[in-house]
Amino acid sequence: MGDPVVEARRELEEVAGLDAAALHAAADEPATPRAADALEALVRRRRAGEPLQYVLGSWAFRGIDVLVDRRVLIPRPETEVLAEVAIAEAARLGLRVGRPDPWATTTPEAVVCDLGTGSGAVALALAAALPDVQVWATDVSADALAVARANLAGSGGAAVRVRLAAGSWFAALPAALAGRVHLVVSNPPYVREDEFAALPPEVRDWEPVEALVSGPTGMEAVAEILTDASRWLSRPGTVVLEVAAERAEDAAALARRLAYERVELHPDLAGRPRVLVAASGGRGRSSSRPSRDGPAGPR
Ligand SMILES: C[S@@+](CC[C@H](N)C(=O)[O-])C[C@H]1O[C@@H](n2cnc3c(N)ncnc32)[C@H](O)[C@@H]1O
Structure with missing residues (x-):
């Protein structure tokens, strides 16, 4: 509280x-x-006991007011770090960060995916910061997609470049996007089944369980996304995932086993490793040390 x-x-x-x-x-x-x-x-x-964010009905995420209710996870401060790292990685891939070009007449070709979009907060933040990208926002939950749809409708501007799709992780995407996705961003469920009972009541009793719990190891969703991304990523292409601090090193080790060429862990505001970057098809040194300076975002 x-x-x-x-x-x-x-x-x-x-x-x-x-x-x-x-x-x-x-x-x-x-x-x-x-x-x-x-x-x-x-x-x-x-x-x-209802969380303040649900009581108020909306919450700010990177300066964007996002509608939230019991159908979606409440956007967290550490997820703002995920978005910030993702924007820095987009810049590294050569995507423009900043204001939209008012004279642009073409549909953006660069593709960014927010898998498990929930309220749509991350997708909206990415669309707002990256004026030349098309954002695909997916979720397996029809309830979550309904909230995301309401948030897109209420956001105008950048939201016109966000498309919603239903389905499990990459299965939600049209086949034509295979090999064309520059950046995959996700805050997937990463709580272990046996950890659920010990979550704070405000989380456990109010937020959607499918947004929190991944399975017996807590690594199921992270592993599935890291494994399947290779089919969807362009080269170069990058995956940016929020992970549990306790399993961050395991996630980084998995990314290295899967032959991602640059693997990094970035700290959240409390200094815990919470954001995994796994990049393919570019040059760069692999490291699992949290970058103490934080990501070089465009804040
Ligand atoms: C931790 S929440 C993240 C929500 C939002 N992106 C955020 O960061 O606030 C995880 C989201 O993944 C969705 N999800 C769970 N399993 C999924 C699956 N197999 N495929 C796609 N989305 C899934 C949940 O419905 C939930 O919206």
């Missing part, structure tokens, strides 16, 4: 429809009975 004062303020902002500064300016105005009822309803949900 976060700081109750901060949380209460967020709930107040939500029911008042004001940002923090406007709420501060309006602090002496009495609340309408309707606003008071709405606030009470939010507080009741929060007291029942």
